[in-house]
Amino acid sequence: MVSVSLLQSAPITITPLFTRWLDQTGPVETSDSFWQHGHMEIDEFVERLRQGEIVRVSTSDWENLSTAVEVIESHDTQMRGVLLVIKTTAGIAAVEEPDALTRAIRPLSDRSAASRFVAARMAVYERMWDGCGCKVDYFA
Template identity: 25%
Template structure:
């Protein structure tokens, strides 16, 4: 987590590799995890006092972003899951993962 802490203070998100994700998962507590069926898993992780949301983009990039608390992270998760439900129904919706 230390290697990401400073960068997360200035960046909205960080792209990580699958190996980095494995290390992150091994060193964190999973607060929430759900298979989106469209974009792999979306997770809320906790490492010490840090709350991290991890998701996979439509291009396969694994991204993480920091949140002040679990409630804020869960708000984004709920927004994402709502869009995924609509996508599953064929709405043609798109998510901008880089906002």
């Protein structure tokens, strides 16, 4: 029997039966390489932004990556957390919160593009607030 503490005040016990089940199930398969690889380093993050990719990171990775960026603007969406405009060594980018566990970082060409993006996104959130049934595809 193994005792594991996920939180300091909440230890759990993993029984041998559960351990055998974990050994038999193997790694979880997913089509999203982010979930397969987990932790992202700043160099990979910056390179993916330079290539124009919308980068998906976990909130824990974002906490680490955010130390290497400068927040230029912050907008409370009232729907999906805070929309940030950041400056990285790759340029300007927007950081959105598609859900509680994920951040979507979208590269933008310049401050003007960032302003247009923020205005358009905030307009969508305003329509959502009014009940339009709109949905945001954070990775398109």
